[in-house]
Amino acid sequence: MSSWPIPTAAPFAPEEIEILNRVVGPATPVQRAWLAGFLAGLDAAAAAPGTAVLASAAAPQAAALAPQPAAPAQPAEPLTIVYATESGNSERLASDMAKAARKMNLKPTVIDMADLEMSELASAKRLVFIAATWGEGDPPGRAVRAYGELMGEAAPRLEGVQFGVLALGDTAYADFCGVGKKIDARLEQLGGKRIADRVDCDLDFEEPAGKWIDGALKALAPAQDAASSRVIAVDFGAKPAPASELGPFEAEIIELTDLNSSQSNKETYHLELSFEGAAPQYKPGDSLDLYAENDPAYVDDLLKAAGLTSDAALRADLVKNRDVTTLSLKAVETYAELTGHQYVKELLASGKAREWIAGRQLIDLIQQFPIALTGDHLRKVTRPLSPRAYSIASSRREVGEEAHLLISAVRYESFGRARKGVASGYVADQLKKGQKVRVKLRPNRHFALPAPDQDIIMVGPGTGIAPFRAFVQERRATNATGRSWLFFGDRQFTHDFLYQLEWQNALKDGALTRMDVAFSRDTPEKIYVQNRIWERRHDLIEWLDSGAYFYVCGDAKAMAKDVRAMLVKAYADVKGLSVEAAEKAVADLDRAHRYLTDTY
């Protein structure tokens, strides 16, 4: 008898098959028979409640009878799950879906869209996309290449492919779930057969995503399972954090400094957090989710506009738990439904609501369209307050049980009102040294340092510099031999050069090999990091040719796209390539996981 009896087509993960083979492979005939009887006993017990004790007690007898194994299970059917993620939500859901799929006689293959080849789509029989939208309706940075290929002329036909799309997004953005919507439409256009209707999820996605996965799996599962009454409950909402090591943790603020000079028109706060006991086990490239509170003065204005100033419990709830600033189309629709406000209904009917929303917040809606409101109305029109992510700007090897963050204060004026970001405003205006905050670790295995002997190029203007402070600290602490090149940019050299002394020291002690800076407001003509990349293109391509990793962190809307476009231009110029060949050179860096982005 073969010592590797579990076929790879079995409905288990490869690592589970390996474990099973390790146990079952060398088992004696008596051990196998006992196991068969034991499992049969368990199934019988599950089918007939109350017989559990009897059934399992009967297992040895069953072994003595040495039953013939039941007819082999129908081979598991393949399922391809592609995820497009930036901050990990879609990836986690893809992995949850794969686990649930295995229980439904499906054999899932989970693919990061960053690694997706179009040929894999055409050969998939059952296909699921779980895709997040970033920037302003853009695909996550790592998915840009494959997304472009899917939308491009060379995309394969998908006749015979059954598909479903789960879209992740944020109703605060004008192009809500735009990428998921476009992928869904494209798969159909290419001839695929939609067998699960797309669901568009907001930031509180756990419950709708769990339901969609459940329904999609039932539709995709091989006929025998779909027809059976076996329901696989996937409780995503109640799922415990994959590891308690992620937190949330309470941390004390031991340093809080504005790194910009008093004459700068920006405020960028360096925040040092100290943990009681061990710090979260973070790595350079990871982020922390910070749980902020709303500005109490804003909440008071909101309650005044709503005529609810005397409700202290409501005030506390809104300050701590509700997103009281975002104004989405969905919020306006809910407001109209709950209150029946005639003018709000008219605004929606006019098709101009989205335009009206731009630059406004919930308070504008209530002030402009006042009506008698209850606390329940306010709770229904708002969603839960989400934590905000911040790249960790330190290495544990250098700072011990601390974590440092770099946070830019969001302040702007619109429609005659001074506004500020919830979390950055909380840090800038409410937090003080000695206070406690809650944070949760958000690991990012896609933005990690390579081996210490590899060269790295880091492009991080503004707060994009944060993870590179962690990279440089880590490289110093590990005596890394690879070269490190940093591109930094901000407005003015004198007022906005974040961590200037630290970079100078790093250049001296060798943790940093080279640094190029671009200060956009020091010269009549605005100079940005991408302009420096262009000026240094010959050296840069030489570094990349010798295997350097290219990292980009910071603004997703303009900077990340401009940097990528400039790199394409640099390849074309230095190597005399056509635009298509230069684009392929950058796409090859993506494929090799040497073009890594963490943009927001």
Ligand SMILES: Cc1cc2nc3c(=O)[nH]c(=O)nc-3n(C[C@H](O)[C@H](O)[C@H](O)COP(=O)(O)OP(=O)(O)OC[C@H]3O[C@@H](n4cnc5c(N)ncnc54)[C@H](O)[C@@H]3O)c2cc1C
């Ligand atoms: C993985 C990751 C890492 C990050 N790392 C960092 C980091 O290291 N440092 C950092 O500072 N940030 C970082 N961010 C961004 C951070 O999470 C927050 O998005 C940012 O601090 C703003 O949050 P807030 O609560 O202060 O503002 P919010 O309350 O969320 O308000 C921001 C919103 O205000 C509106 N707005 C802003 N400016 C204007 C304007 N001029 N006109 C009209 N409307 C405007 C926009 O709708 C915008 O979406 C990161 C994000 C991610 C996803």
Ligand SMILES: Cc1cc2nc3c(=O)[nH]c(=O)nc-3n(C[C@H](O)[C@H](O)[C@H](O)COP(=O)(O)O)c2cc1C
């Ligand atoms: C900087 C930034 C830009 C975003 N842009 C959009 C957008 O244009 N449309 C949208 O629906 N969601 C947008 N989102 C929300 C994300 O899609 C949402 O947080 C999603 O859950 C992220 O999934 P992921 O962790 O798999 O990347 C944006 C989020 C951030 C932080």
